[in-house]
Structure formats: structure tokens, C-alpha cells
Amino acid sequence: MSARAVVSKNRPVAMQRQVLQPDGKLVDGAQPMEEEFLLEALRWMMKSRLYDHRVIGLQRQGQFGVYSPGMGQEASIVGSAMAVDPARDWMVPQYRELMASVHHGLPLEVISSQYLGKIGPARIPEGVKVLPTQVAIAAQLPQATGLAWGLKLRGEDSVVIAYIGDGGSSEGDFHEGLNLAGVTKAPIVFFLSNNQWAISTSRRVQTATRSFALRAAGYGFDGVEVDGNDVMAVYAATRAAVDKARKGGGPSLVEATTYRMSFHNTTDNPSRYQDPKDYEEAKTRDPIERVQKYLASIGLWDGKKDEAWTEELREENDRALKLAAEAQPPNPDDVFANVYQDPPLRIVRQRSELAGGQR
Ligand SMILES: Cc1ncc(C[n+]2csc(CCOP(=O)(O)OP(=O)(O)O)c2C)c(N)n1
Ligand SMILES: [Mg+2]
Incomplete structure (x- = not known):
């Protein structure tokens, strides 16, 4: 470990817009995560992408339900999940952050069995502080605020993280959820994954505001924008917002700027509306490769490790998928x-x- 200041799990951290550049080099003066911690983040990001690949294949064979992959958004999914504490904080997902819920304690076989139409085996186990996947866009936000307000009234030191997309920010529920959170100073972090698309509606026509994060001002709390393809920056920004909420500082809005590097879901065909150049450009900012390049530069990553991890993670995912497939049908x-x-x-x-x- 170098003498450089690092971001560790156990210390409060400062918000950083970007820590790691797309070429895998640290931004001047930025504080990286502890190496062990970064390796953990990489493992979760790789698990997420490998799971996406596997279940898309299964869906194409009629063996999995309609699925929205997180490809390209792994740094946002994992960095935000690592910033909350599964033992006391609540997670309120939309539908694209599957691996965040798993990080928060929801077993992969349980959430996988939802996509297979299972009922009992898909039930969230007692003690897991994750709400069910929400498909009605933004409907989770008023509920998330109510949950956070309730935790505050009970005097608990818990925080809620609620996920929303760029498209979801145009819904009435977005306004209602954020407004009430501002008024009640609820301990909540609204994590907005700006992946540039709401199915086929481009971010360019979603809103005339130049930044989603700016909207927080209208609700009387802080909004921050972060490079959503940089797991270290996402962690730092979310963690700063979580720490603030836990100390009674009220809500925050974190806008993670990223790119949906796949279809909206398995029923969608983005070649009908997406410029392939945008996709090619997004690939140069891949959140996983960026971390691998950085770790390689400090001698902690190479092709052999990549192969070994890929195999282990595929096996882990396949074990969960097998359990889900074998679970009792409805x-x-x-x-x-x-x-x-x-x-x-x-x-x-x-x-x-x-x-x-x-x-
Ligand atoms: C209330 C409501 N309106 C419309 C839809 C159809 N719909 C499903 S996903 C989606 C786009 C959401 O985009 P965004 O919030 O950016 O999330 P992303 O899919 O990009 O993660 C829409 C319009 C819905 N599920 N619920
Ligand atoms: Mg979107």
C-alpha cells in the first residue's frame, strides 16, 4: 500500500467528481479506494456483467423472463450499493440494479426466481432490507421517502437509498417523493442513473435542464453529479450523501452520468433508434475495463486473474440460476x-x- 491517502470503508469520505479516468489513470490529487476494497468492487461489477450475459442467453432460449441488463452501468450499480450498510440501511430499487440488491443481501437465486415466475421462492427473506423490484416508473420514490421519514421518526440511524432513472425524473412521483423528502428532512439518497435513455427516448429530449442534479435545489437539498462509470467516484459521492443523511443532514440527489450499453430490455431493439457511434464512444469509457487497467498498472491485475475470476463468477452465478430453476414452481x-x-x-x-x- 502506498503512502497516498485512500478511501476506506470505515472512514467518512469526501465527494469526488472523478477519481479514475477512462484510460485507467488516477485524476491528479484524487483519493483512490483501498486496493482490497477496489478489488471487491471489481468482483461485483464483473459478476453483474457475467450474469447479464448468461441470463440474456437464457431468455433467448425461452428460459428466463423479460430482463433489463445493467451493462455499462456496473460502476453506478456497485459503487452506490457499497456505500450503504446492509445491516441497517434500506434499498429501494427500480429494475436495472439487480446486483445492488444482491450486494445488499438479497440472494441471487431469490431475485433470479422472480424472472422465472416463481412465487414463494421469490419472496424477499426476513431481515433483508430491500424492497421489491419496481417497474411502475418512479412509483418507488414516494414509498422510499415514507420509509425514510418513518425511520427518522423512530429515531433509527438508518438511511434509505432509492434508485431512479433519467426517464423516471419526468414522472409526478419523482416530484412528490423528492419534495416530501426535502420538507421532512428524511434520511434518503436519491440515486439517479442517467444512462442517457428511457427506452427509446434520448436524454436530450427528456428535459430541458442541463443537469438532473440541479433539480435538488428546488426541493431544498443538495444535488451532486458524478462520473457514473467510475466506481470510486460513485462510491465517494454516494457515501458522502449517506454519511450526511445519517448525521441528520437530510436528503441528497446523486446523478450518476453513465451510458446504457445494451438494449432497454430483452424485448427492445436499440438499432432502431440509437446511433452506433454513441455506443462505440461509450465503450471507451467502460467502467470495468477502467478499473482493470488501473489495477494492472499497480501489478494487481493480469489476464490470468481475469480468466480465473471469470470462471469462478460464472460458476457462482450458474449455481444461483440452477437453484432458481429448481425452486418450487407456482x-x-x-x-x-x-x-x-x-x-x-x-x-x-x-x-x-x-x-x-x-x-
Ligand atoms: C408509470 C410508467 N410509465 C411508463 C412505463 C414504461 N416504461 C418502462 S421503462 C421506461 C423507461 C424508464 O427510463 P429510465 O427511468 O431512464 O430508466 P432506465 O430504463 O433507463 O434504467 C418506461 C417509460 C412504466 N413502466 N411505468
Ligand atoms: Mg434511463
Whole structure:
């Protein structure tokens, strides 16, 4: 370890816009993460990308549900998750941060089984402070603020991290969630992954503001913008916001500027609307390669290590996917459960028909 000041898990850290340049070199004067800590971040980022590749393949064979990959956004997903404490903080996801939820304690086989239509095996285990995946855009934000406000009223030292996209910021729920958080000074970090796309709607036409982070001013709290492809900078910015919230300093908005290096989800075809040059440019800022280049420059990374980690992580992911596939399938009758106290006649008939009875 060099004598250089480093960012460690156990110390409060200062916000840094960028720590590592796309070429893998440190920004002048920036504080890197401890090497061990950075290796851990890299491992999670690689796990995320390998999982994406595997489940996209499965989906194409009809063996996995509709899936939104995090490719290109791994530094945002992992750096933000590492900044919160799974033992006391709550995570409120959207749908693209699967590996953040896993980092926060949700077993990979549990979240994978959701995509296989499982019910019981997909239930979030007791004690895991992660809310269910949210697909109704921005609907998670008022709930996340309510959760954070409740934690504050109870006097707990917990913080909530809530994920949202650039597209989600145009929803009414975004305004309602952030406004209420500002008024109640709730301990919450809104983590906005600006991946430049909301399905096929470009960030250029999403809003006329030049920065999503600026919007925080309208709610009376801080907004910061960070290089979302730089895991060290994402960690530092999120951690500073988390520390502030924990000390009673109220909410923050962190805008992580990144790029969606894949389709919106497995039903989408971005070649219909995306300029391939943008994608090629984004590849030069790949969040994983950047860390690998840096670690190689200090003798901690090489092709052999890459191969060994890739194999181990693939096996880890495959074990979880096997468990998910083998988990108990739902009973078709479950589709009728937990909806009505007194089901109407047509539902009673449908239920009986499904069970093989007469209409
Ligand atoms: C309330 C609502 N409106 C529309 C949709 C359809 N929809 C699904 S994803 C999406 C785009 C969201 O983009 P963004 O918030 O940037 O997140 P990203 O997918 O880029 O991670 C839209 C419009 C939805 N799921 N919910
Ligand atoms: Mg987006």
C-alpha cells in the first residue's frame, strides 16, 4: 500500500467528481479506494456483467423472463450499493440494479426466481432490507421517502437509498417523493442513473435542464453529479450523501452520468433508434475495463486473474440460476390468491374451470 491517502470503508469520505479516468489513470490529487476494497468492487461489477450475459442467453432460449441488463452501468450499480450498510440501511430499487440488491443481501437465486415466475421462492427473506423490484416508473420514490421519514421518526440511524432513472425524473412521483423528502428532512439518497435513455427516448429530449442534479435545489437539498462509470467516484459521492443523511443532514440527489450499453430490455431493439457511434464512444469509457487497467498498472491485475475470476463468477452465478430453476414452481391456482376477500362469481367460475371443473 502506498503512502497516498485512500478511501476506506470505515472512514467518512469526501465527494469526488472523478477519481479514475477512462484510460485507467488516477485524476491528479484524487483519493483512490483501498486496493482490497477496489478489488471487491471489481468482483461485483464483473459478476453483474457475467450474469447479464448468461441470463440474456437464457431468455433467448425461452428460459428466463423479460430482463433489463445493467451493462455499462456496473460502476453506478456497485459503487452506490457499497456505500450503504446492509445491516441497517434500506434499498429501494427500480429494475436495472439487480446486483445492488444482491450486494445488499438479497440472494441471487431469490431475485433470479422472480424472472422465472416463481412465487414463494421469490419472496424477499426476513431481515433483508430491500424492497421489491419496481417497474411502475418512479412509483418507488414516494414509498422510499415514507420509509425514510418513518425511520427518522423512530429515531433509527438508518438511511434509505432509492434508485431512479433519467426517464423516471419526468414522472409526478419523482416530484412528490423528492419534495416530501426535502420538507421532512428524511434520511434518503436519491440515486439517479442517467444512462442517457428511457427506452427509446434520448436524454436530450427528456428535459430541458442541463443537469438532473440541479433539480435538488428546488426541493431544498443538495444535488451532486458524478462520473457514473467510475466506481470510486460513485462510491465517494454516494457515501458522502449517506454519511450526511445519517448525521441528520437530510436528503441528497446523486446523478450518476453513465451510458446504457445494451438494449432497454430483452424485448427492445436499440438499432432502431440509437446511433452506433454513441455506443462505440461509450465503450471507451467502460467502467470495468477502467478499473482493470488501473489495477494492472499497480501489478494487481493480469489476464490470468481475469480468466480465473471469470470462471469462478460464472460458476457462482450458474449455481444461483440452477437453484432458481429448481425452486418450487407456482401452483396455477395461486393467480387467484390474495386478491379478493369475497371473489365475484365470474372469478369463482374461472377458478373452478382452471381446476378442471365446469363453468
Ligand atoms: C408509470 C410508467 N410509465 C411508463 C412505463 C414504461 N416504461 C418502462 S421503462 C421506461 C423507461 C424508464 O427510463 P429510465 O427511468 O431512464 O430508466 P432506465 O430504463 O433507463 O434504467 C418506461 C417509460 C412504466 N413502466 N411505468
Ligand atoms: Mg434511463
